Amino acid sequence: MSRAQNGSRGGGRGTKEPLLIDAVIGKVFKRNRRNLSAAWIDYKKAFESVPHTWLKRVLELYKVDCTVRDFLGQCMEQWSTILCHLGERMTAAENHIRIRRGIFQGYCLSSIWFCLSLNPLSTLLEGSGSGFQLRRGGTKVTHLFYMDDLKLFASSRSHLMELLNITCDFSYSIRMRLGTDKCAVLHVEREGLLTLRA
Numbered sequence: 001m002s003r004a005q006n007g008s009r010g011g012g013r014g015t016k017e018p019l020l021i022d023a024v025i026g027k028v029f030k031r032n033r034r035n036l037s038a039a040w041i042d043y044k045k046a047f048e049s050v051p052h053t054w055l056k057r058v059l060e061l062y063k064v065d066c067t068v069r070d071f072l073g074q075c076m077e078q079w080s081t082i083l084c085h086l087g088e089r090m091t092a093a094e095n096h097i098r099i100r101r102g103i104f105q106g107y108c109l110s111s112i113w114f115c116l117s118l119n120p121l122s123t124l125l126e127g128s129g130s131g132f133q134l135r136r137g138g139t140k141v142t143h144l145f146y147m148d149d150l151k152l153f154a155s156s157r158s159h160l161m162e163l164l165n166i167t168c169d170f171s172y173s174i175r176m177r178l179g180t181d182k183c184a185v186l187h188v189e190r191e192g193l194l195t196l197r198a
Helices: 016-031 052-061 066-077 110-126 157-173
Strands: 036-042 143-146 149-154 184-188 194-197
Touching: 016 143, 016 149, 036 157, 052 066, 052 110, 110 143, 110 157, 149 157, 157 184
Parallel strands: none
Antiparallel strands: 036 149, 036 184, 143 149, 184 194
């Protein structure tokens, strides 16, 4: 699991790490009068919309044991529901509606499996070369994840645009949509100009 994912990573401290990293970035760009561009990204109904085809594929990518993959694949094949109204079935008992997208919330494997499905995005963002550098010659912070909530960091608008394009391309390729009403962009310029757009 990527170090940027704080939701279900073993040894992670939940929201504490993102808050500390946020605070450090805030101090660095304020003290050194540097530019900072950031974006907040939210997936629309993330747990309900991740496709089963991608959930299966990600298990292959990370070389999960084939017995486990087969078991989970067979379980997903049986996920179905029926429609009821006021306690009465609206369809015949044998006419179950197959569920082809989404993962059950509250199931012990769900959060890890879901985070694993977004893990390739972390690899792409980290490999982009963009991000906010805390000190000269140090590593760049490109993003932070908490489950499906993503925050991007860059040193300029153009670098942030590059990270946003990577995120949109990846999301489109796995057929997940962004909740644009909960997304925002922030630009803090050296001169003190502040731009915030939803």
